[in-house]
Amino acid sequence: MPPTLSITMGDPAGVGPEIILRAAARLKPRIDAGALRLLIIGHRSALRAAAKVIPNAPDIPETTEDADWPALALLPAGEEHTPIAWGQLSPEGGRFAYLAVEKAVRLALAHRIGAIVTAPLNKEALNKAGYKFAGHTDMLAALTHTPSSVMLLAHGPMRVSHVTTHVALEKVAALITPTRLSRTIDLTLGALRDLGIAKPRLAVAALNPHAGEGGLFGTQDTDVVAPVIADYVARGHDISGPVPGDTVFVKLRAGQYDAVVAMYHDQGHIPVKLLGFDVDPATGTWRALSGVNITLGLPIIRTSVDHGTAFDIAGKGVANEESMIEAIEYAEKLAAHQGA
Numbered sequence: 001m002p003p004t005l006s007i008t009m010g011d012p013a014g015v016g017p018e019i020i021l022r023a024a025a026r027l028k029p030r031i032d033a034g035a036l037r038l039l040i041i042g043h044r045s046a047l048r049a050a051a052k053v054i055p056n057a058p059d060i061p062e063t064t065e066d067a068d069w070p071a072l073a074l075l076p077a078g079e080e081h082t083p084i085a086w087g088q089l090s091p092e093g094g095r096f097a098y099l100a101v102e103k104a105v106r107l108a109l110a111h112r113i114g115a116i117v118t119a120p121l122n123k124e125a126l127n128k129a130g131y132k133f134a135g136h137t138d139m140l141a142a143l144t145h146t147p148s149s150v151m152l153l154a155h156g157p158m159r160v161s162h163v164t165t166h167v168a169l170e171k172v173a174a175l176i177t178p179t180r181l182s183r184t185i186d187l188t189l190g191a192l193r194d195l196g197i198a199k200p201r202l203a204v205a206a207l208n209p210h211a212g213e214g215g216l217f218g219t220q221d222t223d224v225v226a227p228v229i230a231d232y233v234a235r236g237h238d239i240s241g242p243v244p245g246d247t248v249f250v251k252l253r254a255g256q257y258d259a260v261v262a263m264y265h266d267q268g269h270i271p272v273k274l275l276g277f278d279v280d281p282a283t284g285t286w287r288a289l290s291g292v293n294i295t296l297g298l299p300i301i302r303t304s305v306d307h308g309t310a311f312d313i314a315g316k317g318v319a320n321e322e323s324m325i326e327a328i329e330y331a332e333k334l335a336a337h338q339g340a
Contacts, residue, residue: 001034001037002034002035002036002037002114002335002336003037003113003114003335003336004037004038004039004069004112004113004114005037005038005039005113005114005116005117005328005331005335006038006039006041006075006104006107006108006113006115006116006117007020007023007038007039007040007041007117007118007119007324007328008041008042008077008097008100008101008104008116008117008118008119009040009042009043009046009047009077009096009097009100009119010042010097010100010118010119010120010121010309011093011094011096011097011120011121011122011125011126011309012043012045012084012093012096012097013046013084013085013086013087013088013089013090013093013122013125013309013311013314014093014119014120014121014122014308014309014310014311014314015119015120015310015313015319016042016046016119017042017043017046017047017049017050017119018050018053018054018314018315018317018319019119019305019320019321019323019324020040020042020050020119020324021047021050021051021054021057021058021060022054022057022319022321022324023321023324023325023328024038024040024060024072025054025056025057025058026321026325027325027328028058028072031071031072032071034071036071036328036332037069037071037072038071038072038073038328039069039073039075039107039113040060040072040073040075041074041075041077041100041103041104042074042076042077042096042100042119043076043077043080043084043096043100044062044074044076045083045084046084047060047074049086049315050315053315053316053317054317055317058072060072060073060074061073061074062074062075062076063075065103065107075103077096077099077100077103078095078096078099080092081095084096086311086314086315086316087311087312087314087315088311089122089124089125089311090125090128091125091128091129091130092129093122093125093129094121094122094124094125094126094127094128094129095129095130095131097121097122097125097126098126098129098131098139101136101139101140101143102143104116105140105143105144105300108300108301109144109299109300114301114331114335114338115300115301115302115303115331115332115334115335116300116301116302116303116331117302117303117304117324117327117328117331118136118302118303118304118305118327119304119305119324120305120307120308120309120310121135121136121309122308122309122311123135126139134166136295136302136304137149137151137165137295140295140298140300140302141298144298144299144300146297146298146299148183149295149296149297149298150162150183150184150187150188150295150296150297151165151268151294151295151296152187152188152191152259152293152294152295152296153268153269153272153291153292153293153306154272154291154294154326154330155272155275155276155291155292155306155326156275157252157253157255157258158249158252158253158271158272158275158276159188159192159252159258159259160249160252160259160260160261160262160268160269160271160272161184161187161188161191161259161260161261161262161296162184162261162262162263162264162265162268163175163176163180163181163184163261163262163263163264164176164180164263164264164265165265166265167264167265169264172207172263172264173207173218173220176207176220176224176225177224178224178227178228181204181224181225181228181261182228183297184261185202185204185228185232185239185261187296187297188200188202188259188261188296189202189237190296191259191294191296191334192258192259193337194333194334194337194338195330195333195334195337196333196337197258199238200238200258200259201240201256201257201258202237202238202239202240202257202258202259202260202261203239203240203241203243203248203251203252203256203257203259203260203261204228204239204240204241204242204243204260204261205241205242205243205244205245205248205249205260205261205262205263205267205268206221206225206241206242206244206245206248206263207220207225207242207263208220208221209244209245209246211242211243211244221242225241225242226241226242229241229242240257241261243260245262245263245267248260252271253271272291272306273291273306276291276306276323291305291306291307291323291326292304292305292306292323292326292327292330293305293306293327294330294334301334301335301338303327303328303330303331303334304327305323305324305327306323307323
């Protein structure tokens with residue numbers, strides 16, 4: 001029997017309930033065949049309301065934490081205090097977003113579930129509810145007592161991990177240390193192996209234009225990055241770099257590497273999101289959002305959709321489930337390797 005994957009609903013006022021139902025509907029044949037088990041943790045009323053706007057939404061029975069869960073079930077994250085309206089920021093939405101993750105982490109640490117897949121939350125609502133976190137990553141680190149983690153974005157074969165993420169650009173250079181870079185490389189190599197790549201090929205993006213151009217545009221790439229890479233190569237790893245940021249992602253897309261280590265948030269996010277957002281040329285709006293956020297370095301497996309709560313379209317039945325499907329598939333692969 002495959003491990004149960006939990007899907008936390010995120011903010012119930014956002015598109016989380018809808019993309020969960022759309023994903024469950026598409027995956028229902030696999031669920032019915034016993035190949036996939038999903039435990040949705042979140043807001044009962046929001047899921048029921050979403051079922052009214054999603055065609056062919058599957059019936060999802062409610063369960064309890066200590067029950068023998070069916071292959072597809074809803075576990076309420078907590079007691080509902082006040083109604084939640086689509087697209088409306090509220091402390092209640094933030095409270096449920098936290099409660100769902102807290103419950104999922106507890107189940108994961110107890111080895112009752114194999115991985116956590118998170119739908120989007122709203123940071124302002126989370127903080128209004130009294131939970132002072134910048135988002136899922138900080139919350140998961142606190143709940144699992146993990147000092148640091150690494151973000152890996154993935155869209156198909158485009159996989160990009162990050163040495164730094166949510167820090168001001170002016171502070172990035174000081175954070176590119178041998179210790180921090182080595183930890184990012186180690187976790188990225190481990191994730192690639194967990195995804196079934198026995199001998200990962202990794203590239204490290206340069207921090208500066210043209211990798212510093214011999215020191216003309218900065219010395220971090222020659223003084224810090226290059227020696228770390230040389231050490232890994234000497235130990236038999238297939239790691240290239242520092243590769244200039246304006247070409248490294250083209251090479252990744254061409255299949256020359258299995259992943260890239262990016263130095264900062266936008267350097268790594270832009271190429272993945274550029275490919276993951278399908279834009280309608282007639283209207284200038286995006287038709288589909290694809291891509292997965294994977295948190296490395298935690299004692300549990302966590303994948304996530306790579307988009308926000310989309311309050312502006314919540315409740316309209318038009319939210320796209322592609323990123324949720326991809327996040328579930330990545331969670332499956334990682335959980336299967338962990339259980340092997």
